[in-house]
Amino acid sequence: MAKKKVKYKATNKTLRQQIYEFRWIYFLGIPGLIILLLMNYMPMRNLIMAFQDYNPHLGILKSPWVGLEHFQTLFQDDKFYNMLKNTLIISGLSLLTFPAPVILALIMNEVRNAKFKKFIQTSVYLPHFLSWAIVASLTFFLLSTEQGFVNKVAEMMGNEPTAYLFSSKWIYVIIVVQSLWKSVGWGSIVYLAAIAGIDQSLYEAAKMDGANRFQCMWKITLPSIMPTVMVMLILRMGTIISVDFEQVFLMNNAMVKQQLEVFEVYIYNNSIASGSTQYSYTTAIGIFKSVINTGLVLLTNWITNRKGYEGVM
Amino acid sequence: MTSQSAAVLKKKSDRKKMGMKARENVYQGILWIFLIVLALTMILPFLYVVILSFTDSTAYQAGKLILWPEKWSTEAYQLILSGDGFMNALKSTLFITVIGTPLSVIINAGLAYMLSKPIPGKGFFNKYVMFTMLFSAGMVPNFMNIKQLGLIDNYFAMILPSLCGAWTIMVMRSFFQSLPVDLEEAAKIDGCGPLKIFARIVIPLSKPMLATMTLFAFVSYWNMYFNCVMYITSTAKQTLQVYVQKVVLSSTVSDVVDLSMDLATTVPQEVMRMAAVVVVVLPILIIYPFLQKYFQSGMMVGAVKG
Incomplete structure (x- = not known):
């Protein structure tokens, strides 16, 4: 982290200026970042289902929590x-x-x-x-x-x-x-x-x-x-x-x-x-x-x- | 005396050379036979299906081995192509392929280009992409996610999940990094903005790589199977791969083929199944020669290492 700060100083530009300078480069990358967020990172929030007794009528937020019960069942199955x-x-x-x-x-x-x-x-x-x-x-x-x-x-x-x-x-x-x-x-x-x-x-x-x-x-x-x-x-x-x-x-x-x-x-x-x-x-x-x-x-x-x-x- | 012995020696070495040549020929012959047999195992199953798909219904007897039909006919193809089942599947596959392939290449290339530049936060974005390679949420969380996004039974449920891949991005990134910087620098001095540099210089320079990636994306969309099984509920939106699988496994092929006319009874089911397989594979076979050029290039090596 410290090293990076030195680097920014060497170019005599603040971080904000640097980001501004590369704004069009970021623009090119943003669609991909969003797709990865939607398709690879968003599903991860559903991992909490594994610690619940998921009921489709109640939804993820209201389903009862069961802790590690499913994992215990798993190893006995x-x-x-x-x-x-x-x-x-x-x-x-x-x-x-x-x-x-x-x-x-x-x-x-x-x-x-x-x-x-x-x-x-x-x-x-x-x-x-x-x-x-x-x-x-x-x-x-x-x-x-x-x-x-x-x-x-x-x-x-x-x-x-x-x-x-x-x-x-x-x-x-x-x-x-x-x-x-x-x-x-x-x-x-x-x-x-x-x-x-x-x-x-x-x-x-x-x-x-x-x-x-x-x-x-x-x-x-x-x-x-x-x-x-x-x-x-x-x-x-x-x-x-x-x-x-x-x-x-x-x-x-x-x-x-x-x-x-x-x-x-x-x-x-x-x-x-x-x-x-x-x-x-x-x-x-x-x-x-x-x-x-x-x-x-x-x-x-x-x-x-x-x-x-x-x-x- | 000396010239005589020299002649004998020369004769000996000639014979030795000839012996080596003969041995080399035998060696090459064995290699050729092995490789031809191997190539045939790759081609023959498909050739068998192609030949049988043209069998006339009168020449076909169920359970009898046919290698070369006595009578040829294209009636199975006529049935397959006129059926609604095929037309719907073709529409759906064409839609996801035509939208998905260019979108996938453009989005991946944009992100890869961003990662190839010395931008602030580069380390974080690299890890952000790499992590998707390392850990996957799994089938049920992915399914729930598509459901939460309201994409069930929507074509985009098949397009979006395979749009971006960490592996593609990494291969593209290392390609962009290997491009000479001089051209970009020169364009910058001439007053070109980053977007113009990307479109006018980087993309034309990366044509071979982008062509390879386009073909990979095309194949992955054309071969779309399981995302369709999971996310698509209506039969009219199923892809060609799901369609062909149903045709092959169904005991009532004509239902899957979904004929507009009532002709199905004359053509044997097996012949119809084979015709369906041929029709679905055909586009892959057509683009395959274009892939050839890139087989030995570095890009393919990166591809295999994945």
Whole structure:
């Protein structure tokens, strides 16, 4: 604070004069600040619902206070632990696919033909731009019991159709494959950029020493992009409590409800969808998730800064 | 003697070179096969849907595998496009996309430009933006907020929440910071006001970045799904994504398609579903080639790191 005052004095202008000087700059920023206020900060006042027994007829101001009761219920609720378990299973399984974009980037980097490389990039990035509603529809066309492509092929070969979309065994596999399909190409961009930044003289020197391409990849490319890989892994760990909600919501059905009930799905089904029966309790669940999330983001930021990776980002 | 051995050596090294070249070709061949298979897994599901969507109703037999229809027809498309369900959804998606996309880019760019200048209170405003990335009130408080603002079943309930994003603002800010200051200084000396500098110098210099952001905003509005599910109550205002989801999951497709004429019975439901998916994805496929240019640029890298 003191430092800033010195700075203002150095320009021989009072704070008011400075603000006046930048008035048009502020003018440009104000709409954005207002939108953030309306859409990101104003909702926060509704967080007090979590400490009340919200009744839509009484409204937020008059609903009775219950303190931390909802949070106590939360930690005794079997459903809560099921949600936590499902979230961690889906996140954990997705984490297994973490090396896929790295491997894809390494492979794409080995391709010599620039046109072919571009064609491959164009096709693997495409799924990123499709909505989950479309991806879910495509999954349905491929896997549905009667009309699905896979089951039609199975039937042709004399096998019984399998209800993949309703199977508790298959549903996690479907979710993970969908995520992989949608994000593997897009995720490889960051590693391709890291590879493009590697000093080419390293490769020339290695070639002089008789290294083959595989050795170059293993001993130069991979170690060079390792800091980027680490940062991405740490950031990924920071989102372990979140799943792609739209995806899980769209793949939900009565048969796999037990497996796919993650936090937001439960929150939605028991508040907005069912007409305000459990607004307070679901807000409490939301707070639990948001707090864990914030903690993880702060933790991952702290780790990446401490490890000296900030240059990578 | 020496020339002979030299010739032998040369032959040897030639053979070695040829061997290496052959090995390199095999290596490239394996890479190509792997990548082609990967690219096909990305394209084929969609291609399958496109081909089947043109199947004639007489050539379609439920439950039978069709890879190439015996008879082609566009009747499913005619039905989908003539239905009120599609027209309403298209209107609604077009409205939020046409209003939301430019508004989002302008507002984000303005705020990002403000944060890139040495204004008093810069630290506070930076934290103000960053905090929205760190902590979110959650679904129910957001829903209550929209309700309190009286925006339930209003198109703006879908436009406003995704208008400003901390990530977009931060990417834009670092781009503005990387612009050379000389031009702005020169314009200032020539008597240009800050608004004129922003409109005439900063925006033209940032075209590639703004184009990328416009496309991201376009995709996010075009793909609007859950905010519509939450905030929009009337069927006539639902977006294309909600519509396509209903078409695909409904057991009575013709109800969702909402035909003005009574033709629905002839076209198989599965073919109609596929046609609906194709129609909804088409605009994304059309703008996709324009995205290409930016794929390898730094902006995309910032985008992925998010």
